[in-house]
Amino acid sequence: MDLVKDSVRKSLELAFGVLLVAGGLLFLAVAVRMITCPQEVVITEGAIREAVCRLASGHNIYDISNLQHPPFLVAQYPPLFYLVTGALVRLFGESFWPGRLVSSFSSLATALILGLVVRRKSGSRSFGAAAGLVYLSFYHVVMWGTTHRVDSLGILLSVAGVALYERAREAGPGRAKLWIAAALFLGALLTKQVLVAGAAAATIDLLIERRWGRAAGLAAAVLVPFGVVFLALDLATGGGFRTMTVLGTVSAAADPPWTVFLNAGTFFGSAFILATLVVCLFLLLRSGRPDIWGLMVLFGLPWAILTDANIPRFMEPLAAMAVVLCAGLAVLRRRESGEYAIALMLLVCALAVSFLYEERVTIVRERLMNLHAGNSRDQFAEALARHSTPGGAVLAQDLGVVLGARRRVYLNDPYVFSMLRGNGAWEPDDLVEGARRRRFEAIVLNRPVESLRPGEWVTLWIHPAADAIRENYVLAETLTSAESYRFYEPTRYFYVPRD
Secondary structure, three states: OHHHHHHHHHHHHHHHHHHHHHHHHHHHHHHHHHHHOOOOOOOOHHHHHHHHHHHHOOOOOOOHHHHOOOOEOOOOOOOHHHHHHHHHHHHHOOOOHHHHHHHHHHHHHHHHHHHHHHHHHHOOHHHHHHHHHHHHHOHHHHHHOOOOOOHHHHHHHHHHHHHHHHHHHHHOOOOHHHHHHHHHHHHHHOOOOOOOHHHHHHHHHHHHOOOHHHHHHHHHHHHHHHHHHHHHHHHHOOOHHHHHHHHOOOOOOOOOHHHHHHHHHHHHOOHHHHHHHHHHHHHHHHOOOOOHHHHHHHHHHHHHHHOOOOHHHHHHHHHHHHHHHHHHHHHHHHHOOOHHHHHHHHHHHHHHHHHHHHHHHHHHHHHHHOOOOOOHHHHHHHHHHHOOOOOOEEEEOOHHHHHHOOOEOOEOOHHHHHHHHHOOOOOOHHHHHHHHOOOEEEEEEOOOHHHOOOOOHHHOOOHHHHHHHHHHEEEEEEEEOOOOOOOOOOEEEEEEEOO
16 A cells, blocks of 8 residues: 555656646746747836836936826836846846846746755755746746746845745844845835735744744834835935825726736636645644745735735745645655645646646747737837837827837826826826827727726726817727737727828
8 A cells, every 4th residue: 555655646746747847948938938029018018118218317217207297107116126127228228128037037036945945944855846846837927927027026035035034033043144034025125015925924923933022123124224215215206206106006996896806816716826725725724833934825815915916916925835835745745644745746736737728828829929020019019100200209008019119108107197097196188188289190099989988997097088089080090919818908099180
């Protein structure tokens, strides 16, 4: 019987390893393709790139004047990613690849840290490698951990802070590592203002241990410097930093319950992720008091949902789940007869097959097959180029069309400006007047102007100008994408001034 169990266990471990290697290779293939792709692939990549390039040229990207007159610019995140990527832009020029390189490297570095953590906890190189590959295999990481976005860099800093905190806790007296961990947590906050799961888990861990002074000290070491930086930047920008990073991040108009539900569905709707979560919760219940990584899972998931379930926000608890899963399975394999380990590995293996299907349908299609010259994104940009001149003013729902056509950026992030308008922090009076005076050579929308509705958050930035567009512009061209994308509306409507 022991021989049979051992054979089953080894077969499952081999199958799990093959699946994870496939996931890791897919991540690498997507990362390389993203770095070499000149187009905007994910909505908001172009907006962040524009802020990075403006910062690299010496512009104050948070100044309140950026919201008051054109060219309108919003930078909704704290400055660390902009600064890091801006340094590369200054060296190599304006492109998407510097930000994607930073993100892809950060995701790989996060996977390496997770692997080292599990190797130290379990004494197993195999389970250590599995932890890193589990993280890289998650849909969220492959889809968003390779893009020109701020998330991956912040998660790297958060995970590094948790790993260092755990080592400091094990080392006993001495505070040097603890303060370095606090600095890493601060770096995560200065990259994306909602990345607090790591710092919160460390603080909760100290509170559970009744180490009140150290818990208060750690929280203060993170929050006080962040507050100082926040206040200093807000004062230096005339209130622009606060307006952009608070009112441009969460809006009741932008995040109704159905939006949160659909976003969360990318986490709870994945059989692979759900199986991993079930196993993690089982392991946490068996362990008595969860360690720092378990606390990061238990805090990070509700926090991701409470902060509107924005899809990349699940990446922080996903990193912790990779540690809990692989370290827990290693402990069960070593200390017990193996039934639990076999059952849990079978569950994860059986449902891990689904992630290959999920990613074959979406990631392989969208990030590998569709990113070729002459695709629909290129066609949209070529259409805008036909209907405008290089120096003319244009508006578009997604900035990638404007950047692809090499046209001047008039407004960098319609989605965030919609949030700002929903929070009463910005009004599109200039756009309304511009449409009345026919100042825009072309306006590109993702739905007919007649379909713009006052309560639809993604078009709050342009809806007040709808009447002026109908009166002064005519639909010149409609293009529909031949490719299918999960988070990309397929049709563009090109409006030009009436004769």
